[in-house]
Amino acid sequence: MTHASDRWESALLIALMSVIILYTIITAQRGRKYFVRRIPGLNAIDEAVGRATEMGRPLLMVPGLSGLGVVGLQALTIFSYIIKTAAKFGNRLIMPTADSALYTVAEEVVRDSYAAAGRPEDYDPNSVFFLSDRQFAFASGVAGTIFREKVAASFLFGDFFAESLIFAEAGQQVGAIQVAGTVSTTQLPFFIASCDYTIIGDEYYAASAYISREPTLLGSLVGQDYCKIMVLLVILLGVIGMTIPALGKSWWFIQWFTLR
Amino acid sequence: MNLQQLLSRAFPPAHGNWRWAAIGLAAVACVLLFFALQALPGRARKALIAAATFLSGLFYALEFFWPVNRKTDENFLTFAVPTVGNVINVLAAFTLGLGVFSLVRIHLGKVVKLREGWGNSLVLLVSMVVMAVAGLGYQNTLFFRSLFRDVLNSFDAAMFATLAFFIISAAYRAFRVKSAEATLLMVSALVVMLGQIPIGQYLTHWIPEKGTFASIFRLDNISNWLLLTVNAPATRAIGFGLGIGGLAIALRLWLSLERGAFFEAKADEE
Numbered sequence: 065m066t067h068a069s070d071r072w073e074s075a076l077l078i079a080l081m082s083v084i085i086l087y088t089i090i091t092a093q094r095g096r097k098y099f100v101r102r103i104p105g106l107n108a109i110d111e112a113v114g115r116a117t118e119m120g121r122p123l124l125m126v127p128g129l130s131g132l133g134v135v136g137l138q139a140l141t142i143f144s145y146i147i148k149t150a151a152k153f154g155n156r157l158i159m160p161t162a163d164s165a166l167y168t169v170a171e172e173v174v175r176d177s178y179a180a181a182g183r184p185e186d187y188d189p190n191s192v193f194f195l196s197d198r199q200f201a202f203a204s205g206v207a208g209t210i211f212r213e214k215v216a217a218s219f220l221f222g223d224f225f226a227e228s229l230i231f232a233e234a235g236q237q238v239g240a241i242q243v244a245g246t247v248s249t250t251q252l253p254f255f256i257a258s259c260d261y262t263i264i265g266d267e268y269y270a271a272s273a274y275i276s277r278e279p280t281l282l283g284s285l286v287g288q289d290y291c292k293i294m295v296l297l298v299i300l301l302g303v304i305g306m307t308i309p310a311l312g313k314s315w316w317f318i319q320w321f322t323l324r
Numbered sequence: 325m326n327l328q329q330l331l332s333r334a335f336p337p338a339h340g341n342w343r344w345a346a347i348g349l350a351a352v353a354c355v356l357l358f359f360a361l362q363a364l365p366g367r368a369r370k371a372l373i374a375a376a377t378f379l380s381g382l383f384y385a386l387e388f389f390w391p392v393n394r395k396t397d398e399n400f401l402t403f404a405v406p407t408v409g410n411v412i413n414v415l416a417a418f419t420l421g422l423g424v425f426s427l428v429r430i431h432l433g434k435v436v437k438l439r440e441g442w443g444n445s446l447v448l449l450v451s452m453v454v455m456a457v458a459g460l461g462y463q464n465t466l467f468f469r470s471l472f473r474d475v476l477n478s479f480d481a482a483m484f485a486t487l488a489f490f491i492i493s494a495a496y497r498a499f500r501v502k503s504a505e506a507t508l509l510m511v512s513a514l515v516v517m518l519g520q521i522p523i524g525q526y527l528t529h530w531i532p533e534k535g536t537f538a539s540i541f542r543l544d545n546i547s548n549w550l551l552l553t554v555n556a557p558a559t560r561a562i563g564f565g566l567g568i569g570g571l572a573i574a575l576r577l578w579l580s581l582e583r584g585a586f587f588e589a590k591a592d593e594e
Binding site: 065066067068069075078079081082085086089134135137138141161164165167168171190192193194195197198199200201203204212226229230232233236247249252253254256257258264265266268269270280281284285287288291292295 | 387388389390391392397398399402405415416419420421422423424426427429430433441476479480483484486487490491493494495497498559561562563564565566568569570571572573574575576577579581582
């Protein structure tokens, strides 16, 4: 079992980052304005929904193999926004899931999103469904859905593994506009090759703040950036320490962050 | 008396008929809790969910940060980690039932109403029942092994094999030279691929592997440089960003600061 006392320096960093993030959330809630740069992949969501409306074909949203964790919940937050936009135009949506726990929350989120968009009567209980928790059974189910329904837009957000390319290429073949985002760095090249827009790295976690412009989320996003600056400083100090012979490996700072 | 002893005394292990009685009582308590939650007004339910989320998160945070006994590598909460983990497993088991219900509801509806593709739905339902029966009642038989090893695993392998063709079509699109970035990508990919295969390594095998300036022009060295000096730092940087992003969203969920998607709209309406 891992404990903070195994590596106090890491635990201290986690605690410090948590304090920074909470501080920026509080300042944002108290009215401080923060700027967020443009993220093209997220701007493309409206474009994709618009295209689906013109074509009269459904939208596909796949949370990958995500379970009920931060990655899966973040995917649902992004989908929630897309559904609210799609509901206004009366688009049909399809959301297959691979995790039964996430499926139950997804169903709730989709229903609430339709209600929030003022179109609760348009909610189709069959639009969100559980397919399979086996990776390739899920992949074949989703690929089959893409080909049968000829989806107009495909949103792939969540945890993806080897099946990512099956989804993305199936979408390519039916001519769907595709927006993808994942925390699985090994799958990013596949999405970049096959999708129209790909959200890379921590843009995935920035998505909800960018879309909703909600102060709590914006504050959290700025807090994340401060934490990244802190990590960058640690790396820079490490490089300086290892470069200057007088400091070197015996310097307390290097010692502190050396894996033992 | 520590917390573990206190809890063991309060909830002694049940044996025989008492065990079944305890399971029954727990099930009844869960059903009552479910109806009590349903009866609560939206705001109160939201507060209750926030409190439960906070306490669950607090348990793991305390367990991580509280100093441990160096001999046992445990603190006063470590003993409860497996139990809390079991609670999560029980909840997941309940949701699996809901997942199966979703599948049956959609596909049974298709079969009954003879909608387009009803044959596929029928195959799915029959397969599901046969697999479940095989898994529950005939685990050590040829029937079970044939279904899982010969049928299901073969289907999985076939699906995995389609990736080879998808990779080719994706690579073709990615490596088409249509901009400066695409050219750079194509050249880098070509060098990395050549650096990994024997024929590529043979092309520059006459250059000394190390020790001379010319060594940096060996294909395998350029390939390694691209992977370790260019690719690895970029991947690590993405990893740092993701880690910090994950921490931020975990904090927001733990402290119920996340708004918009989860239960919020419903609670506010009520």
